Ligand SMILES: Cc1ncc(C[n+]2csc(CCOP(=O)(O)OP(=O)(O)O)c2C)c(N)n1
């Protein structure tokens with residue numbers, strides 16, 4: 087099964103009657119702006135990690151179309167369970183740079199109030215969010231509202247037992263849940279093709295899920311497919327899975343060096359399919375982008391970058407003493423000793 | 438790019454080496470991208486560093502002018518050490534640096550040369566520090582102890598929280614000076630004690646040294662060598678090989694030499710003292726030979742320069758002299774890569790231990806008739822298993838795999854491949 091594609095890598099739009107989408111200048115400008123801002127934010131966070139301001143960062147570079155196209159196809163009230171690199175999706179829900187950074191600085195265990203944004207906290211235990219989402223969707227089902235639930239996860243996470251339990255149970259229970267996999271070809275250094283013999287969308291059908299595969303670097307295709315599938319779920323059609331074929335253009339995290347396990351030519355071939363450049367080609371050809379719009383988006387990006395740097399530097403020192411009292415009800419001698427050592431270390435820092 | 442308020446400096450600031458990779462202790466300065474007097478803007482790359490994990494570019498957190506580079510290229514610097522000073526546009530070059538404004542992730546305590554105090558000094562603690570009185574060691578360490586026959590309960594722990602580390606186990610396993618009383622006790626009627634001397638003692642020392650310094654990795658490949666078996670028969674009949682022993686070992690030797698020339702990084706040594714990798718320009722091929730006095734590994738010098746008949750003659754001669762105990766010291770040293778043949782003992786494969794100082798050793802298994810897929814059918818073919826051990830300090834899995842695959846490919850299609858050499 088070929089991934090659904092509406093916009094070819096060179097920016098040519100070909101409508102698909104199976105996945106109708108009214109492509110307007112406004113729609114494209116909105117997608118474009120959000121993807122550019124997301125990438126700028128991501129780059130800024132990377133720089134902050136390299137400057138010692140963040141402990142770790144997992145970049146979303148290359149996956150902007152998959153995230154922006156999909157989350158904007160949901161209602162703002164649909165509850166979303168992200169994994170850990172869904173910055174582009176999070177920004178669409180209005181999360182702030184401070185909320186997105188604070189946990190990676192170590193100042194908080196999670197950054198935002200999930201109820202406020204209808205966007206769950208990041209989950210770092212691979213695939214743990216899939217059963218959570220399934221359970222949440224069972225609740226929605228029992229409430230009888232027309233809300234749906236969406237869960238983001240990676241190709242690697244799909245190998246976890248929990249993912250497959252969730253696929254099965256969601257299908258068996260018929261809950262209103264959209265499984266959205268960003269197949270970015272890599273799980274740290276493990277390529278997708280050695281993790282599974284059958285493509286994920288094919289496996290999903292075996293569980294009884296309605297499944298689709300889409301070009302994840304084509305924001306229009308992602309949007310068209312997600313919108314249609316979301317509405318089908320909302321209408322009571324049961325859970326579904328979308329596999330968005332995309333590419334992690336950066337390392338797995340700031341601790342990772344992808345040149346150790348993948349070739350420059352592979353990266354090049356995906357750079358030619360960059361989701362932002364692709365949409366821009368269409369907009370240029372259609373005359374939907376001019377210097378004024380570019381300048382306006384550049385100003386907005388600069389402001390976002392500046393805010394990102396500012397809030398990160400304002401976080402201040404990290405207080406981790408809470409960890410020692412939060413896990414066990416009673417202090418053990420070992421914990422007390424560790425706490426004492428930690429406090430001595432903190433005192434030893436001059437600044 | 439417009440200057441951004443909080444990054445513009447009012448006084449000289451230092452940028453300290455951050456921990457870019459979750460718990461790194463240090464990094465090496467690879468190259469500076471800026472020099473003293475250069476104007477820099479925030480996020481402009483200042484320097485490229487190499488950590489234990491990767492090469493990383495560090496972007497400037499400031500807008501200003503570089504007043505000083507505090508670490509030289511090639512220098513290894515602890516996390517938290519100031520590496521560059523940047524001042525305001527018009528700053529006098531030598532103004533005193535301001536204290537760094539806030540505690541940043543991974544930065545160490547000041548007044549200590551930037552040394553991080555994360556790790557406590559390893560002080561040996563008794564083996565049972567746990568609250569529950571259990572020995573604490575991670576699973577790979579437990580496995581190592583099992584493999585080395587070390588009882589963890591007897592090992593002093595130096596790791597965090599009283600855990601036993603890999604080094605603790607290795608220390609416990611290292612041959613300790615033998616304590617006499619244990620040996621001169623009661624007579625042991627069921628054992629024969631043979632003084633270890635000469636080749637046996639040297640072999641033992643070499644194997645222990647190799648096994649406990651070079652992290653070994655062994656890879657296996659089964660190949661269809663039917664064509665090589667036929668070639669061996671043809672060569673035996675050829676006048677150029679009269680007087681030489683022509684066996685599969687000869688073709689394996691030739692294949693290994695070819696692979697070592699093609700992938701010179703495998704024909705190398707690890708120099709611990711100098712902290713360097715020594716790449717040998719010539720392939721001196723060691724041949725492990727079982728002799729009445731024990732295992733010796735004489736080597737054919739500059740084997741890569743020999744024709745196949747010359748190689749056959751050289752190996753025959755060398756093994757013969759070694760068997761007779763006449764090998765010259767020069768023959769027994771200077772090898773750069775080794776071939777061992779356990780196939781002659783009717784064995785399929787083994788995990789050879791490196792000849793000390795070398796990066797790779799190839800082990801040839803027995804050549805046997807095997808049902809094998811050939812041209813889309815199952816046929817009885819001659820196959821053998823190749824095992825390549827390599828020193829993982831300098832040979833990565835990729836390189837090792839390529840070398841092994843190359844040797845296999847040559848033995849699978851020897852004429853075709855050897856013709857190209
Ligand atoms: C249960 C569990 N196992 C292992 C890990 C370590 N780990 C973190 S990310 C990752 C790879 C995940 O790959 P994928 O699901 O494809 O997501 P991607 O990082 O590509 O977005 C692994 C193995 C983890 N976080 N949780």
Ligand SMILES: [Mg+2]
Nearest residue numbers: 240241272273
């Ligand atoms: Mg992945």
